[in-house]
Amino acid sequence: MWADFSHPKIQGASATMATAPLIEMSTALHLKRFLLPVAAMPTRLAAQGQQVDEQIGATDLSRRRYQKGQLYQKQRGGEKVWVGRWREDVIEAGRTRRVRKTQVLGTLRDFPTRKLARRELDRRLAKINDPHYQPTVVVTFGEFIERWKEKELVNFKPSTAATIRSQIGRHLVTMFGSVQMGELTTERFQSALSSMASTHSPKTIRNLRATLQIVWRSARAWGYVQHNAVEGLRVPRRSRTERFFFSLEEVRRILSAAKEPQRTMYWLAAETGMRAGELAGLRWADVDLELLTVRVMQSVWHGKVQDPKTANAVRMFALSPQLVSHLRTFKDSWRPNTDGLLFATRNGTPVDMNLLVKRKLHPLLKELAILVPKGTGLHAFRHTNSSLMDRLSAPLKVRQERLGHSDPRLTLGVYTHVASEDDVRVASKLGELLGQPEKLDSVGPCAQKGVALPDPTIKQGQWVQ
Numbered sequence: 001m002w003a004d005f006s007h008p009k010i011q012g013a014s015a016t017m018a019t020a021p022l023i024e025m026s027t028a029l030h031l032k033r034f035l036l037p038v039a040a041m042p043t044r045l046a047a048q049g050q051q052v053d054e055q056i057g058a059t060d061l062s063r064r065r066y067q068k069g070q071l072y073q074k075q076r077g078g079e080k081v082w083v084g085r086w087r088e089d090v091i092e093a094g095r096t097r098r099v100r101k102t103q104v105l106g107t108l109r110d111f112p113t114r115k116l117a118r119r120e121l122d123r124r125l126a127k128i129n130d131p132h133y134q135p136t137v138v139v140t141f142g143e144f145i146e147r148w149k150e151k152e153l154v155n156f157k158p159s160t161a162a163t164i165r166s167q168i169g170r171h172l173v174t175m176f177g178s179v180q181m182g183e184l185t186t187e188r189f190q191s192a193l194s195s196m197a198s199t200h201s202p203k204t205i206r207n208l209r210a211t212l213q214i215v216w217r218s219a220r221a222w223g224y225v226q227h228n229a230v231e232g233l234r235v236p237r238r239s240r241t242e243r244f245f246f247s248l249e250e251v252r253r254i255l256s257a258a259k260e261p262q263r264t265m266y267w268l269a270a271e272t273g274m275r276a277g278e279l280a281g282l283r284w285a286d287v288d289l290e291l292l293t294v295r296v297m298q299s300v301w302h303g304k305v306q307d308p309k310t311a312n313a314v315r316m317f318a319l320s321p322q323l324v325s326h327l328r329t330f331k332d333s334w335r336p337n338t339d340g341l342l343f344a345t346r347n348g349t350p351v352d353m354n355l356l357v358k359r360k361l362h363p364l365l366k367e368l369a370i371l372v373p374k375g376t377g378l379h380a381f382r383h384t385n386s387s388l389m390d391r392l393s394a395p396l397k398v399r400q401e402r403l404g405h406s407d408p409r410l411t412l413g414v415y416t417h418v419a420s421e422d423d424v425r426v427a428s429k430l431g432e433l434l435g436q437p438e439k440l441d442s443v444g445p446c447a448q449k450g451v452a453l454p455d456p457t458i459k460q461g462q463w464v465q
Contacts, residue, residue, distance in 0.1 A: 142177030273385035320431025
């Protein structure tokens, strides 16, 4: 039976408990709990949730309780909407505080009954009531992106980092810089990307989506947001634009008129399809003049050595006997440099391919009266190589491996690796085409100037995920 704690005898029990051995054990336990000093009592009751504004040594601690929120209707424009209201913990300037959040859940047409609107509110409160819930950091997209650039952008290749930095400065910060991270939604991102369709290329929009996905992944991992606002974004289908390439006759004229070391560079570009950065990073250690092979192991961007464009770009393939013979002669007059680069400046640093195109290739094309679209560079040789292999009926696998587009790529790291028979055959045919004028007609239509035609199965402007 419970005792009346207001009785004077019980109030003095603490003084008599020691001299009252016959007191009931249950009564003693109740009295002991009641008479504990204030300092020994717990400062708060245990509960699910987390403390808010907790300071070391503080005794007044707030705790998060299970919320049902408030649900009501209001008139907005010409229709009624359901509105939900609840409290949420946020972090501002390094301190945690509790704020009231109000959101429109939907219209009366979306949720005809209060029960349906309540379900929607419960769904939004699920993350707040989760025992593992963490306070939301209140920060704008512009503030977060500055932190992200400082911590994450350094992990990308210099060329990739420059592209991302340009996208952030020209587009993302302009569109979303002042918006709080928690207010960014899939609908908002989709609206912004869709509005760019009339003024920007599909490739630009697709690249922006990729950058948003990278940035948002970090935002979720760091606890700035909990929702995935970049999932399901739709972008224009990649369209096939017209790609300029040199005709075989034009390549021969270029090789005949070019001076060294540009002649060797242009020949390598036309026969191997290597990218400009890969040519700039090519070393003699990557060229096996005995096995007639070349390995692509590194690339150069604005004078900085970096990894090739993709994992598939690291590859090995065959060289023609004609090109290898020319490389032997070229090596005799080659000026050594520290890194053993085939093409280097007088100081031994990698060649800036943009400057080379501007100062060497374009004047040569003008001298030869070869008309090219604005912005044509060494990549035109890569397209020429692709078209030549197509006309030679080279197996698709060989073409992909030589251009470094997709798996399976040739095994690297084993210096005694031998190129496949198909690869050797294609390399020999390419050497014959580029080295013997009498073979001009052997490739039929490719001997005439042309451009790659768009893929008729892809309609420009189509939007895909």
